[in-house]
Amino acid sequence: MTLVIDVALVIVALTLIPASYRVLTGPRDADRGVAADLVFFAFIGVVALFGLRMNTDIVLDIILVATVVGFLATLSIARLVTRGQR
8 A cells, every 4th residue: 555655646746846847937827826726736635645654644634724725725816817807
């Protein structure tokens, strides 16, 4: 089981590299916003996988709170990209 978690950690960590590049060099604000969301939720995935690897229960609470905060950040970024239009 730890081999599967280690492979998943490597895959998720590798997705952070192109997403971070897109955040820095995105041609539009929407591209940067989507990439920032991907980076944030990939980081939450890494934390979840580390929690599974270390076999701790407190990580679940941290992930739940971070996911709610990330969702609210996504809504804020969407509002900024559309410049407040609905």
